[in-house]
Amino acid sequence: MRIDILSLFPEMFVSPFNESIIKRAREKGLLEINLIDIRDFAPGKHQQADDYPFGGGAGMVMKADVVVPAITSCKTVDSWVIYLSPQGKTLNQNRVTELGQKNHLVLLCGHYEGIDYRVMELVDEEISIGDYILTGGELAAMVLVDAVSRMILGVLGAEESALEESFSQSLLEYPHYTRPRSYQGQEVPEVLLSGHHENIRRWRKQQGLLMTLLKRPELLLNREYDAEEKELLQEILFREQINGE
Incomplete structure (x- = not known):
C-alpha cells in the first residue's frame, strides 16, 4: 500500500x-509512506499557504491554489x-478494514480554520477520529495510518492477530497476563496455565464478551451471536445474577 500525506x-x-x-x-516493502509539504506548492518567497477568509471571521x-496542486501532484x-x-x-474498525483494501491513500491534513471549500472537489471522503477539536489533521492522520497499516497482509507477526484484536469482531479484547504468575496477591487465571487450548480459547471468548458488556455494552446491540456466544453470555449473566444476590 502507498500512503501520501499532505501537511503543512x-x-x-x-x-x-x-x-x-x-x-x-x-522496511518489508509492504507500506510506502510519502510526506508532502503543502508549502512546496505555494508561490513566492514566503510560500504563503493560507489567507484571511472572505466575509471576515477569525483564523x-x-x-x-496551493492545496489543489499538492493533491494533483x-x-x-x-x-x-x-x-x-x-x-x-x-x-x-469496519471502515479501517475497508480502507486497508485500497492501493493508494492520499491524506490531506487541514490546519487553522480549515481549507478553501473548492478543494473538496478532489476529496473522496472526510474522516473524523472523534467529536473533539484538534489543532490540525496531523494527529488524526497518524491514527488512521496506524490502524490501516495493521490491515495489510504480512504487516503483523501472526496472521490471526488483526482478526482477533479488539473491535475486529465487535468485541473488546480479553485480559492479557504474563510473568510473574503471582503479583501482590493477584494470580493468573488457572485456565491460562492449563495448556488446554480449547478451554483457553473459550475462556478468552467469554472474557471478551464480559469486557464488552462491562465497558462498551453498546457494541453488543444489533450484533449477531453464534450458538457458543449465546451460551457464554448466558453463563456470564447467570454468574452475575448469583453474585448480585
Whole structure:
C-alpha cells in the first residue's frame, strides 16, 4: 500500500513512522509512506499557504491554489483522497478494514480554520477520529495510518492477530497476563496455565464478551451471536445474577 500525506508540518510524522510496526512494514516493502509539504506548492518567497477568509471571521484558511496542486501532484486513478476533518464520519474498525483494501491513500491534513471549500472537489471522503477539536489533521492522520497499516497482509507477526484484536469482531479484547504468575496477591487465571487450548480459547471468548458488556455494552446491540456466544453470555449473566444476590 502507498500512503501520501499532505501537511503543512510533515516533520511531525518522522518519529512516529520510524518506530514499531509501521517501521517494520516500511522496511518489508509492504507500506510506502510519502510526506508532502503543502508549502512546496505555494508561490513566492514566503510560500504563503493560507489567507484571511472572505466575509471576515477569525483564523486563516488554507488556499485552494496551493492545496489543489499538492493533491494533483500525487493523485492517480487508484487514489482515494481523504480529508481529516471534524465534519467527517467517525472512524471505526469496519471502515479501517475497508480502507486497508485500497492501493493508494492520499491524506490531506487541514490546519487553522480549515481549507478553501473548492478543494473538496478532489476529496473522496472526510474522516473524523472523534467529536473533539484538534489543532490540525496531523494527529488524526497518524491514527488512521496506524490502524490501516495493521490491515495489510504480512504487516503483523501472526496472521490471526488483526482478526482477533479488539473491535475486529465487535468485541473488546480479553485480559492479557504474563510473568510473574503471582503479583501482590493477584494470580493468573488457572485456565491460562492449563495448556488446554480449547478451554483457553473459550475462556478468552467469554472474557471478551464480559469486557464488552462491562465497558462498551453498546457494541453488543444489533450484533449477531453464534450458538457458543449465546451460551457464554448466558453463563456470564447467570454468574452475575448469583453474585448480585
